[in-house]
Amino acid sequence: MKIAIxxxxxxxxxSVQNAIKRLGFESxxxxxxxxxxxxxxxxxxxxxxxSSAMKYIKEKGLDVVICSLKQPVxxxxxxxxxxxxxxxxxxxxxxxxxxxxxKLFPPEEKVPHMGWNNFDSVSGSLFKNINDEDDVYYVHxxxxxxxxxxxxxxxxILPFSAAMQKDNFYATQFHPEKSASIGEKILKNFLxx
Amino acid sequence: xxxxxxIPCLDIKEGRTxxxxxxxxxxxAGDPVELAKLYAEQGADELVFLDITATIENRxxxxxxxxxxxxxxxxxxxVGGGINSVKDVSALIKAGADKVSVNSSVVKRPxxxxxxxxxxxxxxxxxxxxxxxxxxxxxxFVKGGREETSLLTTDWAKKIEELGAGEILLTSMNNxxxxxxxxxxxxxxxxxxxxxxxxxxxxxxKKEHFSDVFTKTAASGGLAASIFHxxxxxxxxxxxxxxxxxIAIR
Numbered sequence: 450m451k452i453a454i455x456x457x458x459x460x461x462x463x464s465v466q467n468a469i470k471r472l473g474f475e476s477x478x479x480x481x482x483x484x485x486x487x488x489x490x491x492x493x494x495x496x497x498x499x500s501s502a503m504k505y506i507k508e509k510g511l512d513v514v515i516c517s518l519k520q521p522v523x524x525x526x527x528x529x530x531x532x533x534x535x536x537x538x539x540x541x542x543x544x545x546x547x548x549x550x551x552k553l554f555p556p557e558e559k560v561p562h563m564g565w566n567n568f569d570s571v572s573g574s575l576f577k578n579i580n581d582e583d584d585v586y587y588v589h590x591x592x593x594x595x596x597x598x599x600x601x602x603x604x605x606i607l608p609f610s611a612a613m614q615k616d617n618f619y620a621t622q623f624h625p626e627k628s629a630s631i632g633e634k635i636l637k638n639f640l641x642x
Numbered sequence: 643x644x645x646x647x648x649i650p651c652l653d654i655k656e657g658r659t660x661x662x663x664x665x666x667x668x669x670x671a672g673d674p675v676e677l678a679k680l681y682a683e684q685g686a687d688e689l690v691f692l693d694i695t696a697t698i699e700n701r702x703x704x705x706x707x708x709x710x711x712x713x714x715x716x717x718x719x720x721v722g723g724g725i726n727s728v729k730d731v732s733a734l735i736k737a738g739a740d741k742v743s744v745n746s747s748v749v750k751r752p753x754x755x756x757x758x759x760x761x762x763x764x765x766x767x768x769x770x771x772x773x774x775x776x777x778x779x780x781x782x783f784v785k786g787g788r789e790e791t792s793l794l795t796t797d798w799a800k801k802i803e804e805l806g807a808g809e810i811l812l813t814s815m816n817n818x819x820x821x822x823x824x825x826x827x828x829x830x831x832x833x834x835x836x837x838x839x840x841x842x843x844x845x846x847x848k849k850e851h852f853s854d855v856f857t858k859t860a861a862s863g864g865l866a867a868s869i870f871h872x873x874x875x876x877x878x879x880x881x882x883x884x885x886x887x888x889i890a891i892r
Contacts, residue, residue, distance in 0.1 A: 463737075463738050467712055467713050470713070471713075558644075559839050559860075559862065560837060561764065561808055561838070561839075563765065563808070563839050563862070564862060564863070566645065588740075589765070590764070627717060627740065629682065629685075629716050
C-alpha cells in the first residue's frame with residue numbers, strides 16, 4: 450500500500466509518519482502532485498496557521514490536486530479545517546470539501562482546547578470499534594461547525610465536528626497519531642478503508 | 643468532557659534520565675525512551691523531557707533522543723531546557739517534539755514567545771515559570787531557580803498569555819521536592835487569571851495532592867517526577883484513585 454503524507458508548511462508532520470510506521474506501514478512525505486495522485490491513501494496533516502498554510506497549498510497547486518483525489522484522504526487537525534469552506538483564522542477561504550465554517554472558540558473555557566476528550570457521538574467505518582467514552586487528543590483554538598458531513602461530535606464549550614466525511618474525504622479534528630491505542634485503532638480503520 | 647492531565651517529567655542529562663528508577667519491568671532504568679514507553683503504556687496523558695545540562699555539545703544528543711522518543715511513543719510530549727531561539731525550537735519540532743518549554747530565555751527577551759507562536763503556533767509554546775514566595779509575594783525566578791527577577795508571577799503569567807503562549811507550566815519552588823502538595827494558592831490565582839491551560843508542578847507526594855489541585859484550582863494538569871520514577875504512586879493507581887474522586891480522568 451502506498452501512503453502519501455502531504456507536505457506543507459505545517460509543523461510536526463513526522464509524528465504522523467511515525468504513527469503509521471508503528472502500525473507496520475511505510476509512507477512518504479511529499480508535496481509532489483504526481484506522487485500524491487498515485488498513492489492508495491493520502492493523509493493531509495498539520496498544525497499551524499490557516500492562511501499561510503492555504504497560501505502554500507495554492508502555490509504548489511495542491512488545492513486542485515487534493516479536491517480531485519478519488520482514493521481515501523484523511524485530514525488531521527488543521528487539515529480538517531482547511532477542508533472546510535472557510536476559516537475565521539485570518540479570514541481564510543479554504544478548500545470547500547465540507548460544507549462547514551471554521552470558527553474561533555468563544556473564551557468561556559480555556560482556549561486552546563488542549564488535552565484528552567471523549568465523544569458525544571461517533572459513526573461510520575472510521576470509528577469501527579470506537580465508543581463515545583473513548584478519549585482522543587486535541588490541540589486547537591478553532592473548531593468546525595456541525596454540518597451534514599459531521600461523523601463524530603465532541604463537546605467543549607459547544608458541540609463541534611470531531612470528525613467529518615464526504616465520499617472519500619475523511620478528517621479528524623483530534624490527533625489520532627498522538628491518541629495512544631484509540632488513535633492507532635482509528636488510523637488502522639482509515640488504512641483499511 | 644475534557645480530562646485533567648497527568649504528566650510525568652523526565653530530567654535528562656547527556657541523553658539519560660538523571661534520577662534512578664526502580665521499576666522491575668523496565669530493562670534500562672536510565673534510558674529515557676524505555677521509561678517514556680512505560681509511562682505511555684501506563685496511561686500517562688503527556689510527557690515532559692527537561693534537558694538539565696542543555697549545553698551546545700549535548701544538543702545533538704538531545705535531538706537524537708527526541709527522534710527516538712517520537713518514533714516510539716504515541717502520546718504528546720514537550721521538550722525543554724536551554725532553548726534560546728526559533729532555530730533551537732525548529733530542530734526539536736523537526737525531530738518530533740509536539741511542544742517546547744521555554745523559561746529563562748523568554749524572561750530575558752519576552753518577544754521570543756511571539757516569534758515562536760508565529761512560527762510554530764501557540765499550541766507548541768509552553769512557558770515554564772519557576773515561582774517562589776518571598777517577602778509575601780510570588781516572584782519569578784530564572785536560571786534553574788538560582789536568580790530572582792523583579793517580576794511578579796501573576797503579572798508575568800498575564801504577559802505570557804498576551805504574547806501568544808499556548809500553555810503555562812507553573813512550578814512552585816517552595817513546594818518542589820517537599821512532597822507536601824502543590825502550591826494551591828498561586829496555582830489557583832494563575833489558572834483563573836489566564837485563559838490558557840496551566841499545569842501545576844512541584845510538591846506532589848500523595849494521590850490526594852492531585853485531587854486537591856484539580857478541585858481547588860483551575861489547573862488543567864499535574865506534573866510530577868519522583869513519585870512516578872520511584873514507583874511510589876504508579877500512574878494507573880493515581881488515575882484510578884482520581885476517577886473514584888469523580889475527577890475527569892482518561
